[in-house]
Amino acid sequence: MDRPRSRRETFRRREAMAAGAFLLLVVLLAAANTRNLATRVGKVSAAEKPFGLPFSSPPGVNTWLLIQPYGNTAFAYRNRVSVYGAGQGLHFGLDFAARCGTPIVSVGEGIVSEVDNPNHGAGPHNLTIDHPNQIASFYGHLLETPTLTVGQEVKAGEVIALSGDPDETCMGRPHLHLELRDAPSHRRAINPILMIDADWDRIALAGSYPIAFQQDFDNPGRWQTLYDQPETLFGGPLLNDFGASWPPNW
Amino acid sequence: MTSGPRGRRIGEGIHLKLVVALILSAVLAGCAGDLGAAPEPPAKNAGGGLPMQGGTQPTTPPPFGSHTLQPAPITPTPAVTVRLYPISEPGCCSRPAWSADPGQVVFLDRPSQEAEIGIYGIPIAGGMKRLVTIRVGLYSKDWSLVAYPEGGDTFVERLSDQRRWLIPSKGRGVVFSRDASRIAWQAGSLAITNPDRRRDEIWVAQWDGSGERRLVSVIGGGLIGWAQDDEALIVAGRMREAGPSGIWRLPLAKGEGARLLWETPSPRGALLSPQGGWLAFYQAFSEAVRQNGLYVIRTDGSQGLRLEKFGSYRWRREGTLLLLPLNLEQPDAQLWEIDVSRAEQRQLEIPSPADFRIANNDWMPSPDGSKVVFVSSEDYALWILGLPGD
Numbered sequence: 001m002d003r004p005r006s007r008r009e010t011f012r013r014r015e016a017m018a019a020g021a022f023l024l025l026v027v028l029l030a031a032a033n034t035r036n037l038a039t040r041v042g043k044v045s046a047a048e049k050p051f052g053l054p055f056s057s058p059p060g061v062n063t064w065l066l067i068q069p070y071g072n073t074a075f076a077y078r079n080r081v082s083v084y085g086a087g088q089g090l091h092f093g094l095d096f097a098a099r100c101g102t103p104i105v106s107v108g109e110g111i112v113s114e115v116d117n118p119n120h121g122a123g124p125h126n127l128t129i130d131h132p133n134q135i136a137s138f139y140g141h142l143l144e145t146p147t148l149t150v151g152q153e154v155k156a157g158e159v160i161a162l163s164g165d166p167d168e169t170c171m172g173r174p175h176l177h178l179e180l181r182d183a184p185s186h187r188r189a190i191n192p193i194l195m196i197d198a199d200w201d202r203i204a205l206a207g208s209y210p211i212a213f214q215q216d217f218d219n220p221g222r223w224q225t226l227y228d229q230p231e232t233l234f235g236g237p238l239l240n241d242f243g244a245s246w247p248p249n250w
Numbered sequence: 251m252t253s254g255p256r257g258r259r260i261g262e263g264i265h266l267k268l269v270v271a272l273i274l275s276a277v278l279a280g281c282a283g284d285l286g287a288a289p290e291p292p293a294k295n296a297g298g299g300l301p302m303q304g305g306t307q308p309t310t311p312p313p314f315g316s317h318t319l320q321p322a323p324i325t326p327t328p329a330v331t332v333r334l335y336p337i338s339e340p341g342c343c344s345r346p347a348w349s350a351d352p353g354q355v356v357f358l359d360r361p362s363q364e365a366e367i368g369i370y371g372i373p374i375a376g377g378m379k380r381l382v383t384i385r386v387g388l389y390s391k392d393w394s395l396v397a398y399p400e401g402g403d404t405f406v407e408r409l410s411d412q413r414r415w416l417i418p419s420k421g422r423g424v425v426f427s428r429d430a431s432r433i434a435w436q437a438g439s440l441a442i443t444n445p446d447r448r449r450d451e452i453w454v455a456q457w458d459g460s461g462e463r464r465l466v467s468v469i470g471g472g473l474i475g476w477a478q479d480d481e482a483l484i485v486a487g488r489m490r491e492a493g494p495s496g497i498w499r500l501p502l503a504k505g506e507g508a509r510l511l512w513e514t515p516s517p518r519g520a521l522l523s524p525q526g527g528w529l530a531f532y533q534a535f536s537e538a539v540r541q542n543g544l545y546v547i548r549t550d551g552s553q554g555l556r557l558e559k560f561g562s563y564r565w566r567r568e569g570t571l572l573l574l575p576l577n578l579e580q581p582d583a584q585l586w587e588i589d590v591s592r593a594e595q596r597q598l599e600i601p602s603p604a605d606f607r608i609a610n611n612d613w614m615p616s617p618d619g620s621k622v623v624f625v626s627s628e629d630y631a632l633w634i635l636g637l638p639g640d
Contacts, residue, residue, distance in 0.1 A: 061534040061542040099535035172444035201627040205562035207519035210612040217367040248399040250423040
């Protein structure tokens with residue numbers, strides 16, 4: 001049977017909860033500020049972006065290419081209920097096409113918090129690293145179970161896994177799915193582009209078509225850039241269940 | 251502006267051929283994974299009816315038996331300088347395209363909650379944004395027809411009298427031929443499946459949906475668009491489960507089988523030239539690293555080469571490709587023009603490179619090849635890049 005809490009203990013618990021809430025608020029405000037700034041100028045300074053790319057090599061046809069950004073993508077819209085329903089209908093990460101077996105590096109220093117958590121999807125294998133700034137990085141569609149163990153420390157740029165293919169054939173759609181979430185709850189996803197130091201506008205310059213964001217007929221200019229995208233609350237309501245929009249699902 | 255019986259306003263003489271390309275790019279990107287088609291128009295009046303026949307059978311021999319493994323030698327020519335200027339307010343819009351004349355840039359917009367959703371335009375010579383039409387859909391080159399979804403079906407509407415026809419595509423989007431006499435579409439599951447194993451059927455019909463017939467079933471690929479003469483379709487994938495994968499020419503004429511133009515396991519970013527005579531695409535992540543890169547091939551199978559550069563590319567005109575190399579070591583983006591038929595290239599120098607930052611890979615040459623419109627990542631305004639002549 002629990003003993004009654006003293007007034008001091010109660011105060012300490014409330015203080016700790018308040019501190020935790022404040023910390024989360026700071027993180028969320030920082031992310032929001034970063035997003036707002038990014039929205040205004042299209043980019044943010046390196047000092048505001050604490051993480052690096054998940055690859056050690058530059059983009060290209062022999063290394064990796066950004067194939068789907070975070071947020072209100074047309075692809076996510078088409079699959080907003082079936083695939084992305086748990087993430088408010090958004091594509092709550094970045095997709096990088098890469099050959100199976102391409103080394104993945106940690107975007108920052110941190111501690112391994114989860115290995116192959118099936119609740120996160122993005123199979124066949126995945127990995128989560130919690131970073132000191134209360135942000136977690138999540139790596140999905142890995143080729144094999146990472147050799148890292150929960151609690152193990154990793155450095156920024158350290159090889160942590162190999163990219164794979166959700167279809168497990170390495171022929172269908174081999175790619176890395178990268179998310180940034182709040183830690184330790186992992187309940188919110190943040191646009192990684194706002195926190196990874198890279199020239200995203202230049203990285204997006206590959207192939208023959210623009211990046212396709214879904215355009216809501218009520219507000220066609222909303223959520224149309226790499227930077228201006230909503231945060232994801234897992235389990236929250238759909239954000240892109242538009243009455244009418246373009247492109248159609250046909 | 252004119253106002254139709256249903257209150258639709260149609261800009262006089264406005265031809266949204268690149269709206270078609272813009273919209274199709276999104277549609278086909280979704281339908282065929284990395285494959286997409288920008289059915290760029292021009293047109294000869296192919297006329298005639300649609301031959302009625304069964305599905306075509308593939309023939310074997312690719313005209314290019316072996317690939318060009320080394321980048322084709324491209325002759326450099328002196329650089330020339332381009333002009334750069336904004337035409338809209340910051341934060342204006344996304345996915346710009348061109349009117350036919352190329353005097354106007356058009357885009358999907360709803361300027362205020364009181365305004366109508368529709369396709370709006372801005373004159374590049376200066377002027378206010380104005381509504382071009384409230385009908386959002388896929389337009390034929392001459393803007394005589396528009397295809398749009400409604401209630402799970404696809405309709406084609408003739409703009410001259412607003413009559414419309416139900417297309418038997420089971421709600422799938424269609425691609426108009428350049429002369430707007432025919433349509434093509436692909437049918438298959440829209441669910442997320444292994445794209446290498448997905449099977450899609452390629453269909454053609456008259457523009458009003460009559461005379462529809464299934465041409466072929468393709469595995470791991472899909473419809474790219476219409477070839478130069480509108481008498482053949484260009485598709486990607488495999489014609490049979492264990493067969494070769496690549497780019498195929500699929501004639502509509504009876505008795506002619508599919509012809510493999512280029513064998514490649516998974517072509518990406520397929521883009522037809524304005525006249526349909528060339529196709530650009532790239533191959534990536536193959537273990538045969540020397541085969542990865544950007545390719546241009548003729549859609550009649552007579553020529554093909556691999557370029558030494560890779561990045562973001564668009565056709566400026568028939569046989570002339572614009573390319574922004576993907577090279578982050580360069581402090582600013584570069585713009586190159588490659589004459590693929592002459593195997594020549596030249597750099598187009600940007601006078602103020604800091605102003606040439608493109609958002610969302612969102613840029614498009616004008617129909618006459620004299621300009622490029624792009625969304626700036628600095629202010630999200632529409633900017634124009636005036637290109638030099640030949």
